Amino acid sequence: QQPVQSPQAVILREGEDAVINCSSSKALYSVHWYRQKHGEAPVFLMILLKGGEQKGHEKISASFNEKKQQSSLYLTASQLSYSGTYFCGSGRGNNRLAFGKGNQVVVIP
């Protein structure tokens, strides 16, 4: 089942914070976050496996709620390099992922 990502797009100034979300109507095995810059391949950020888990990657962190139906990605003190499209992927067993349609993030000076 494809997870739903919101908001579709975010524009923020350098140094500002933002939150993007990934949700499903059913509990997910896991949530994976990837970032894709324009014209490039998606790059792995982090995996969350357990309900209530939180993880960080530089100033980007993520949480997985207790019911494992929603994950949020937190962009703190955003940098220009954070611009890109963020995809969440829901684990479906045996290494398979179903990706959402992405959150486009634009950081401006």
Next chain:
Amino acid sequence: DAGVIQSPRHEVTEMGQEVTLRCKPISGHNSLFWYRQTMMRGLELLIYFNNNVPIDDSGMPEDRFSAKMPNASFSTLKIQPSEPRDSAVYFCASSSLAGSLSSYNEQFFGPGTRLTVL
């Protein structure tokens, strides 16, 4: 390591022609995935292999699409005949096979092949 290698990077062809996309996974990885990315549908899993064996091809849109993995270092995705609606970016990704069905490893994506069918 060179990462996942895909060729060609760009392909422009005419409707009805056969198209073959190629992928070399990262050495030592034993899971390989083919994805298609479009603005409308996002990133879709077409097929994936574990240890060179196709595990799930339910994402392959039609019989016109076929994929093979003759050995651990090479895979192809073929479209025959191609149609304009096949235009998309096709990504190959590889991963180490997770230790159990409930665990996961990160996937490493290749640079993609941008396919345009006229």
